[in-house]
Amino acid sequence: MLSLELLFIPLLAAILLLFANEKAAKPLALVFSIIELFFTIYAFQVFHQNGAEAFEFQMPWVNKPQINLHFGIDGIGLLMVVLTNLLIPFIILSGFNRTTKRVATFYALLSFMHFALLGVFMALDGFVYYIFWELALIPIYFMAFNWGDENSPKVTLKFFIYTLAGSLLMLFGFIYLYMGSPNHSLDWSVLSNQHTCSCNQTWLFWLFFIAFAIKIPIIPFHTWQPDTYKSAPTQGTMLLSGIMLKMGTYSLLRWLLPIFPAGMHEWQSIVITLSVIGIVYASIIAIMQRDLKKLFAYSSIAHVGLIAAGTFTLSFEGIQGALVQMLAHGINVVGLFFCADIILNRKGTLQIHQLGGIRLQSPWFATFFMIVLLGAIALPLTNGFVGEFMLLYSLFKYNVWLGAVAGTSIILGAVYMLKMFQEVMLGAVPEDALPMEKLHLNEKVVLIGIIALIFILGVFPGMVTNLTQPTVNQLLKLI
Amino acid sequence: MNTLIYTSVLGFGLMVLEVLKLRKWISPVLILGLSLIFGINIHDWNQPGSYMGNMLETSNFTVAFNALAIFITLLIAMLASEYYADEAHHISDYMTIMTFVLCGAQMMLGYANLVLFFIGIETLSISLYALSGSKRFDAKSNEAGFKYFLMGSFASGFLLFGIALIYGATQSFDLNSLGDYANGTEVSPMFLTGLLLVLFALFFKVSAAPFHFWAPDVYEGAPSIITAFMSTLVKVVGFAAFYKFLHVFGYLIPIKFEWLIILVAIVSLFTGNLSALAQENFKRLMAYSGISHAGYLLIGLVGAAAFPSTAILYYGIGYALSTIAAFSIAMAVFKSTGSETISAFNGLGKKNPILAACLTSTMLSLAGIPPFAGFFGKFYIFSEALQNGHFYLVLIGIISSMIGIYYYMKVVIAMYAKPANETKIEISLTNQLVMWLCLIVSLLIGIMPSMITSLF
Numbered sequence: 001m002l003s004l005e006l007l008f009i010p011l012l013a014a015i016l017l018l019f020a021n022e023k024a025a026k027p028l029a030l031v032f033s034i035i036e037l038f039f040t041i042y043a044f045q046v047f048h049q050n051g052a053e054a055f056e057f058q059m060p061w062v063n064k065p066q067i068n069l070h071f072g073i074d075g076i077g078l079l080m081v082v083l084t085n086l087l088i089p090f091i092i093l094s095g096f097n098r099t100t101k102r103v104a105t106f107y108a109l110l111s112f113m114h115f116a117l118l119g120v121f122m123a124l125d126g127f128v129y130y131i132f133w134e135l136a137l138i139p140i141y142f143m144a145f146n147w148g149d150e151n152s153p154k155v156t157l158k159f160f161i162y163t164l165a166g167s168l169l170m171l172f173g174f175i176y177l178y179m180g181s182p183n184h185s186l187d188w189s190v191l192s193n194q195h196t197c198s199c200n201q202t203w204l205f206w207l208f209f210i211a212f213a214i215k216i217p218i219i220p221f222h223t224w225q226p227d228t229y230k231s232a233p234t235q236g237t238m239l240l241s242g243i244m245l246k247m248g249t250y251s252l253l254r255w256l257l258p259i260f261p262a263g264m265h266e267w268q269s270i271v272i273t274l275s276v277i278g279i280v281y282a283s284i285i286a287i288m289q290r291d292l293k294k295l296f297a298y299s300s301i302a303h304v305g306l307i308a309a310g311t312f313t314l315s316f317e318g319i320q321g322a323l324v325q326m327l328a329h330g331i332n333v334v335g336l337f338f339c340a341d342i343i344l345n346r347k348g349t350l351q352i353h354q355l356g357g358i359r360l361q362s363p364w365f366a367t368f369f370m371i372v373l374l375g376a377i378a379l380p381l382t383n384g385f386v387g388e389f390m391l392l393y394s395l396f397k398y399n400v401w402l403g404a405v406a407g408t409s410i411i412l413g414a415v416y417m418l419k420m421f422q423e424v425m426l427g428a429v430p431e432d433a434l435p436m437e438k439l440h441l442n443e444k445v446v447l448i449g450i451i452a453l454i455f456i457l458g459v460f461p462g463m464v465t466n467l468t469q470p471t472v473n474q475l476l477k478l479i
Numbered sequence: 480m481n482t483l484i485y486t487s488v489l490g491f492g493l494m495v496l497e498v499l500k501l502r503k504w505i506s507p508v509l510i511l512g513l514s515l516i517f518g519i520n521i522h523d524w525n526q527p528g529s530y531m532g533n534m535l536e537t538s539n540f541t542v543a544f545n546a547l548a549i550f551i552t553l554l555i556a557m558l559a560s561e562y563y564a565d566e567a568h569h570i571s572d573y574m575t576i577m578t579f580v581l582c583g584a585q586m587m588l589g590y591a592n593l594v595l596f597f598i599g600i601e602t603l604s605i606s607l608y609a610l611s612g613s614k615r616f617d618a619k620s621n622e623a624g625f626k627y628f629l630m631g632s633f634a635s636g637f638l639l640f641g642i643a644l645i646y647g648a649t650q651s652f653d654l655n656s657l658g659d660y661a662n663g664t665e666v667s668p669m670f671l672t673g674l675l676l677v678l679f680a681l682f683f684k685v686s687a688a689p690f691h692f693w694a695p696d697v698y699e700g701a702p703s704i705i706t707a708f709m710s711t712l713v714k715v716v717g718f719a720a721f722y723k724f725l726h727v728f729g730y731l732i733p734i735k736f737e738w739l740i741i742l743v744a745i746v747s748l749f750t751g752n753l754s755a756l757a758q759e760n761f762k763r764l765m766a767y768s769g770i771s772h773a774g775y776l777l778i779g780l781v782g783a784a785a786f787p788s789t790a791i792l793y794y795g796i797g798y799a800l801s802t803i804a805a806f807s808i809a810m811a812v813f814k815s816t817g818s819e820t821i822s823a824f825n826g827l828g829k830k831n832p833i834l835a836a837c838l839t840s841t842m843l844s845l846a847g848i849p850p851f852a853g854f855f856g857k858f859y860i861f862s863e864a865l866q867n868g869h870f871y872l873v874l875i876g877i878i879s880s881m882i883g884i885y886y887y888m889k890v891v892i893a894m895y896a897k898p899a900n901e902t903k904i905e906i907s908l909t910n911q912l913v914m915w916l917c918l919i920v921s922l923l924i925g926i927m928p929s930m931i932t933s934l935f
Contacts, residue, residue, distance in 0.1 A: 061929075062927075062928050062929050062932065063929050063932070063933055064789075064929070064932045064933060065862060105832075130849070131849045131850060134848055134849045134854075135849065135850065137848075138843070138848070142895075145892075145895060145896065146828070146895055152896075153892050153895075153896035157885070157888055157892065160884065160888065161881065161884055161885060161888075164848070164881065164884055165881045168877045168880060168881055169877065171858070171861075171877070172861070172873060172874065172877050175858070175861055175862045175865050175873070176865060178862065179862070179865050179866050
């Protein structure tokens with residue numbers, strides 16, 4: 001039942017916000033997200049005491065075809081729920097002190113997105129999961145489209161069609177599975193115990209994989225991503241990169257692996273190779289970028305490529321590392337985009353060559369930025385390190401050469417991040433530079449919060465690995 | 480049976496009202512009458528019967544589709560009372576003819592004999608020829624009426640010829656005996672030719688490609704309200720009649736003509752969706768989108784598991800409600816801006832956010848995005864087709880839905896991204912009522928699809 005309550009709060013927030021007046025919208029959204037966060041902490045406690053049963057909810061919805069509203073949370077699901085509910089308050093808070101047109105609608109969409117994302121992470125019926133997967137697309141599309149920059153109509157249409165095309169393939173796959181399953185059900189427990197013949201898995205795998213690969217994105221399905229990240233409003237970009245992208249990596253573990261273990265084995269090498277190529281390719285492109293947001297977008301492709309590669313090694317370390325890294329990447333990327341937003345807000349531009357000397361103007365901000373950056377390039381004691389280490393370890397175990405190539409991403413990551421830091425933060429202040437206003441209270445709270453998370457997870461990664469270990473062991477038994 | 484009689488009486492009653500100079504009462508009487516007929520129709524649920532020497536039959540299938548047809552007419556009648564407000568002296572003509580369209584539709588749904596089927600189609604079509612040409616001083620409307628008439632008569636000729644050949648082979652018009660004949664051992668080539676011709680006529684009526692060339696011009700030229708009427712009622716009823724017709728020939732159709740229907744479905748999907756991409760006129764866009772929806776419904780016909788299947792009913796409801804809601808908004812926009820292009824919607828998101836949000840949801844529903852009814856419609860049709868092994872057909876359906884998203888979003892983008900023009904958009908209370916009714920019902924059956932799918 002607890003899972004329903006967790007779902008219900010953001011939905012209630014979304015409905016209330018539609019009717020809220022412009023001034024009350026931001027505080028209202030924040031209050032609801034904090035209530036949700038407290039609920040999550042409570043849920044965490046319950047999970048430790050009673051395990052996953054406390055979250056089971058099942059109710060018949062449609063009788064022909066047989067669809068149940070089935071929600072539940074296991075270790076992996078809880079991790080994603082925690083990630084979502086941790087980041088959303090920060091994302092909302094980062095919008096304080098910024099002027100947004102039609103605030104109430106914007107935050108209503110954001111809360112609705114929150115609801116849909118939680119639905120994706122909790123749904124245990126394939127059909128319900130598909131509906132939430134699609135639902136998540138609608139609010140983010142309108143947020144990016146209505147509140148983005150002048151290119152956004154074109155860019156977001158591409159994003160919309162791309163992701164929907166993937167989803168439709170997945171729908172086809174689900175219908176096919178439904179027809180093939182012994183007692184006509186799309187329930188996760190049924191699907192994951194089903195042994196579809198290996199000839200089916202060969203191509204059914206791709207129907208699902210392409211949908212996930214577009215969301216993640218894995219090269220060559222990534223072309224929607226950098227432009228969308230650049231055009232979307234920063235809060236939209238945070239949602240997209242911090243949480244929505246995790247829908248893809250989460251789904252690899254929740255749906256693809258249990259349903260198509262043979263397909264996973266069959267295509268393992270191709271997907272890992274694609275991901276590794278993607279890591280290096282995106283890192284090299286990131287070095288060339290002249291726009292901060294685009295640079296972060298490409299660095300994000302590189303990071304999630306590593307997550308996907310690790311997942312597909314189908315080893316304990318790979319999957320655990322992927323989970324740790326999902327959480328870490330979500331936190332880091334939100335931090336990075338928030339820093340970019342602060343710079344955009346003060347300087348009016350994100351072009352790297354127009355910036356410089358921010359450290360002289362605002363040393364505190366430069367320090368914060370540096371710490372977030374170090375998390376992103378996986379320095380020991382930051383959250384990025386543990387996950388990246390486990391992922392690379394699993395890749396090395398799978399194939400030394402692939403591991404070595406993927407390992408260059410750490411060096412390349414340091415190159416583009418530090419080079420960017422040098423140009424943006426260090427050096428002399430350009431003559432026509434705008435002044436760097438002091439950090440506002442809300443900005444300090446967000447930055448300090450994110451930095452705290454970076455260190456906590458970096459020093460105590462066991463919090464995550466202990467949480468997910470039983471679930472990962474179960475998953476590995478299916479293979 | 481009762482519904483057909485009452486509907487005809489209602490039509491004559493409206494004319495009498497005109498004679499008695501009670502013109503003001505025409506719209507209220509029509510709306511009230513249709514609501515009553517809706518109730519009478521529902522009353523026939525679970526009471527199958529056949530009438531007039533097995534000319535007409537009632538079954539749960541006919542009652543369900545009748546209910547949909549009456550509901551569509553009711554919504555259109557409400558819109559029409561507003562649309563024709565400044566043409567009050569002709570209102571009896573329009574309203575009466577609309578009622579007769581419904582009569583034709585009911586005959587097409589309830590036929591148990593090919594003669595009645597033909598009469599039904601002709602009643603429906605002739606009334607629609609008149610209605611599409613009803614803007615008498617508008618050249619485009621005249622063109623639409625004339626074109627529809629010419630092409631439609633051709634199709635009727637095919638139909639009649641086909642029925643004649645079938646009669647020649649079987650010496651019967653009665654569906655049951657036709658079914659017995661078709662499922663027998665020997666089937667004469669004459670019979671098959673007749674069947675083929677009837678299929679052609681039906682493809683024409685539901686505007687499936689390559690029999691669709693009339694649709695865009697007629698939809699564009701006809702008064703918007705008639706376009707809305709044609710694109711919903713005729714399509715839904717046409718498919719129900721088609722479905723019934725195919726079902727009669729049980730085993731024969733899959734063996735002999737399934738490839739033809741599949742081919743037409745594929746051609747419709749691609750013609751509809753690809754041509755819609757280039758359209759600038761909203762009504763033409765809806766015409767091409769209607770052609771692609773005909774393609775999806777044809778997939779439903781081929782793939783339908785058993786007769787009667789709720790997939791086609793569900794799809795029909797979802798499609799009709801979304802289209803009517805879209806037209807109720809579009810008509811208000813056309814009236815205020817004086818233009819029928821997609822650019823008429825520019826900046827609607829700023830001028831009237833609620834209206835824009837509603838139009839967006841209808842477009843998303845037509846594109847087949849959850850949680851709207853359009854999504855479940857596609858889902859049911861695809862799952863039934865997959866169940867019967869029409870694997871590639873479903874894949875093609877999915878590819879064409881991807882194309883479809885682009886042009887539906889074009890309307891959405893016009894509303895939100897393009898700069899607004901000066902004109903204020905005013906929407907009347909009636910249009911708003913129809914819009915909300917459609918949206919609420921469509922969301923309701925989207926959230927609780929069992930309401931429809933457990934009907935039969």
